[in-house]
Amino acid sequence: MDKFEKLQGIAAPMPLINIDTDMIIPKVFLKTIKRSGLGVNLFDEMRYDADGNENPYFVLNKPQYRDAEILVAGDNFGCGSSREHAPWAIKDFGIKCVISTSFADIFFNNCFKNGILPIVLPQEQVDILMKDAEKGQNARMTVDLEAQEITTSDGEVIPFEVDSFKKHCLLNGLDDIGLTMEKAAAIDAFETRAAQSRPWV
Amino acid sequence: MSPKTLYDKIWDAHVAHEAEDGTCLLYIDRHLVHEVTSPQAFEGLRMAGRKVRAPEKTIAVPDHNVPTTEGREDPAQMTEESRIQVQALDKNARDFGIHYYPVSDIRQGIVHIVGPEQGWTLPGMTVVCGDSHTATHGAFGALAHGIGTSEVEHVLATQTLIQKKSKNMKVEITGKLNPGVTAKDITLAVIGKTGTAGGTGYVIEYCGEAIRDLSMEGRMTVCNMAIEGGARAGLIAPDQKTFDYVQGRPHAPKGAQWEAALAWWKTLYSDDDAHWDKVVTIKGEDIAPVVTWGTSPEDVLPITATVPAPEDFKGGKVEAARRSLDYMGLTPGQKLSDIEIDTVFIGSCTNGRIEDLRAAAEIVKGKKIKVKRAMVVPGSGLVRAQAEEEGLADIFREAGFEWRLAGCSMCLAMNPDQLQPGERCAATSNRNFEGRQGRGGRTHLLSPAMAAAAAITGKLTDVRELM
Numbered sequence: 001m002d003k004f005e006k007l008q009g010i011a012a013p014m015p016l017i018n019i020d021t022d023m024i025i026p027k028v029f030l031k032t033i034k035r036s037g038l039g040v041n042l043f044d045e046m047r048y049d050a051d052g053n054e055n056p057y058f059v060l061n062k063p064q065y066r067d068a069e070i071l072v073a074g075d076n077f078g079c080g081s082s083r084e085h086a087p088w089a090i091k092d093f094g095i096k097c098v099i100s101t102s103f104a105d106i107f108f109n110n111c112f113k114n115g116i117l118p119i120v121l122p123q124e125q126v127d128i129l130m131k132d133a134e135k136g137q138n139a140r141m142t143v144d145l146e147a148q149e150i151t152t153s154d155g156e157v158i159p160f161e162v163d164s165f166k167k168h169c170l171l172n173g174l175d176d177i178g179l180t181m182e183k184a185a186a187i188d189a190f191e192t193r194a195a196q197s198r199p200w201v
Numbered sequence: 202m203s204p205k206t207l208y209d210k211i212w213d214a215h216v217a218h219e220a221e222d223g224t225c226l227l228y229i230d231r232h233l234v235h236e237v238t239s240p241q242a243f244e245g246l247r248m249a250g251r252k253v254r255a256p257e258k259t260i261a262v263p264d265h266n267v268p269t270t271e272g273r274e275d276p277a278q279m280t281e282e283s284r285i286q287v288q289a290l291d292k293n294a295r296d297f298g299i300h301y302y303p304v305s306d307i308r309q310g311i312v313h314i315v316g317p318e319q320g321w322t323l324p325g326m327t328v329v330c331g332d333s334h335t336a337t338h339g340a341f342g343a344l345a346h347g348i349g350t351s352e353v354e355h356v357l358a359t360q361t362l363i364q365k366k367s368k369n370m371k372v373e374i375t376g377k378l379n380p381g382v383t384a385k386d387i388t389l390a391v392i393g394k395t396g397t398a399g400g401t402g403y404v405i406e407y408c409g410e411a412i413r414d415l416s417m418e419g420r421m422t423v424c425n426m427a428i429e430g431g432a433r434a435g436l437i438a439p440d441q442k443t444f445d446y447v448q449g450r451p452h453a454p455k456g457a458q459w460e461a462a463l464a465w466w467k468t469l470y471s472d473d474d475a476h477w478d479k480v481v482t483i484k485g486e487d488i489a490p491v492v493t494w495g496t497s498p499e500d501v502l503p504i505t506a507t508v509p510a511p512e513d514f515k516g517g518k519v520e521a522a523r524r525s526l527d528y529m530g531l532t533p534g535q536k537l538s539d540i541e542i543d544t545v546f547i548g549s550c551t552n553g554r555i556e557d558l559r560a561a562a563e564i565v566k567g568k569k570i571k572v573k574r575a576m577v578v579p580g581s582g583l584v585r586a587q588a589e590e591e592g593l594a595d596i597f598r599e600a601g602f603e604w605r606l607a608g609c610s611m612c613l614a615m616n617p618d619q620l621q622p623g624e625r626c627a628a629t630s631n632r633n634f635e636g637r638q639g640r641g642g643r644t645h646l647l648s649p650a651m652a653a654a655a656a657i658t659g660k661l662t663d664v665r666e667l668m
């Protein structure tokens with residue numbers, strides 16, 4: 001997995017609340033058996049009309065946001081299905097950090113597995129970042145995971161919380177499965193105990 | 202010992218390892234797999250040269266994009282991409298030696314219906330699946346939740362998940378339900394009250410007299426939509442109804458093992474003085490038959506209400522409601538019961554079980570549909586067979602319904618069953634998101650009886666008027 005350390009980039013504003021996984025990547029694109037190549041279909045139904053032409057009003061189609069690496073979004077981002085195609089599409093587009101007041105649980109977890117940093121902040125701070133993002137191309141935001149700080153284009157610093165284990169994995173680009181396999185002895189021991197106490201499983 | 206909730210008890214029984222910061226390896230008893238969220242996980246295993254750690258605890262079934270029309274064993278009935286996914290599952294199941302129900306097997310169906318039906322889902326278990334509606338299995342007092350594909354790979358390789366514990370939330374539905382009010386109305390009413398993010402960070406336990414009174418099918422409907430309320434999982438403590446449902450199923454324990462299991466299962470309830478981080482109480486008699494008007498499952502109103510105006514809301518919801526109404530083609534003040542319906546869909550892991558089909562058939566019996574199209578898609582081949590035996594299939598067919606084979610079908614419209622732009626559907630499924638049932642399609646969520654009523658009258662209808 002790619003490491004996430006410090007990111008300086010353009011942030012795109014998407015103030016809509018309850019952006020669900022069907023909006024992020026409609027199911028017609030779930031038929032792939034690969035993880036890559038979904039970026040062109042990110043937010044497909046908002047981004048293109050029925051004939052496949054770009055909607056010029058959609059934020060990621062505007063010239064100043066085409067290279068956005070950060071998304072500042074409304075409440076409850078990523079609700080809906082468990083499809084990891086949602087973070088795959090976000091990642092493939094080039095977005096590495098999403099900021100909102102809250103995220104759906106499965107989506108939140110899926111982000112970390114793909115080197116994307118989801119950041120939860122109180123409404124007032126998301127509002128500040130939303131305003132900053134609305135300034136467009138020249139407003140580059142900085143997200144420093146090590147220091148747990150976001151710096152706006154005006155130099156305002158906003159600290160954020162992140163789970164220590166998840167932070168460690170992101171900073172070092174660690175693969176969860178490899179880490180867990182190192183604990184195989186604990187899993188073996190658990191299985192032996194469970195075979196005694198709950199043999200019907 | 203300090204008092205515990207049901208969630209605490211199941212959690213504690215499954216922690217294989219705990220790190221200092223509280224990050225746990227949670228052992229997984231059952232892993233359900235379907236064709237859409239698993240190919241990349243199996244591919245990952247192959248690339249790393251890893252095996253499936255516990256193939257005997259892993260069960261696969263294709264459901265999301267299989268056709269639900271006759272003759273579907275013929276691969277020509279599927280699009281190229283769907284065929285590749287289903288064939289990948291076939292191959293992965295065989296290569297890794299996991300249990301498998303192909304479309305040609307009568308036991309095939311929606312993964313969350315097949316698990317309980319076959320006795321794979323048992324009280325006190327941890328159950329995961331690469332699908333958010335895994336919460337369904339919580340009806341058995343099993344800790345069940347959806348996971349992403351990376352986690353599917355993690356469970357395949359290690360039989361564990363890296364987890365931190367959620368908080369405990371109690372949702373109590375007191376008293377009795379009024380006639381015409383069902384499990385679907387309960388679960389929608391709860392989301393209407395708490396919002397789609399109200400359960401974020403929590404595992405919900407549903408309790409109270411109205412929940413106790415529900416059948417296992419109804420309890421599955423309630424837990425199924427815990428995820429729409431944002432919760433990681435929904436739970437209902439097992440009781441005699443649960444044990445009766447489980448006993449005798451193909452993979453349920455037997456003999457002395459049954460007795461041992463039962464003894465443990467009977468300890469699976471929340472202690473009287475257990476700690477709850479959040480409590481929501483709703484009176485059963487206050488719940489009416491409900492429908493959704495917007496594009497979020499929290500957009501719930503009693504069928505007797507009118508379409509709201511964006512100004513009725515606060516904050517970000519004002520803009521979201523405006524967008525919803527525009528998408529849904531509705532005008533504030535319009536009566537919900539005046540909304541005309543084109544299509545009716547009865548099925549899905551929320552409401553595709555035998556009891557759901559019985560409830561719908563009772564309303565439909567002897568009448569004809571007034572909508573352009575109505576379909577019933579049983580949740581599994583076994584549900585379908587039982588409905589045929591009970592004569593329900595004939596009732597539906599005679600009324601003008603299509604009687605389909607088992608699968609997810611128009612719940613998410615990955616197979617050919619899709620709405621056209623602007624087409625309005627009364628659906629017993631669980632999501633009314635924009636484009637969920639087909640690009641531009643408009644979805645109203647409701648109970649099977651309410652869906653049947655809409656099919657008969659051609660518009661959203663208070664089912665109590667037909668009872």
Ligand code: SF4
Nearest residue numbers: 334549550609612613
């Ligand atoms: S029926 Fe719908 S919600 Fe249930 S598993 Fe299938 S697609 Fe998901």
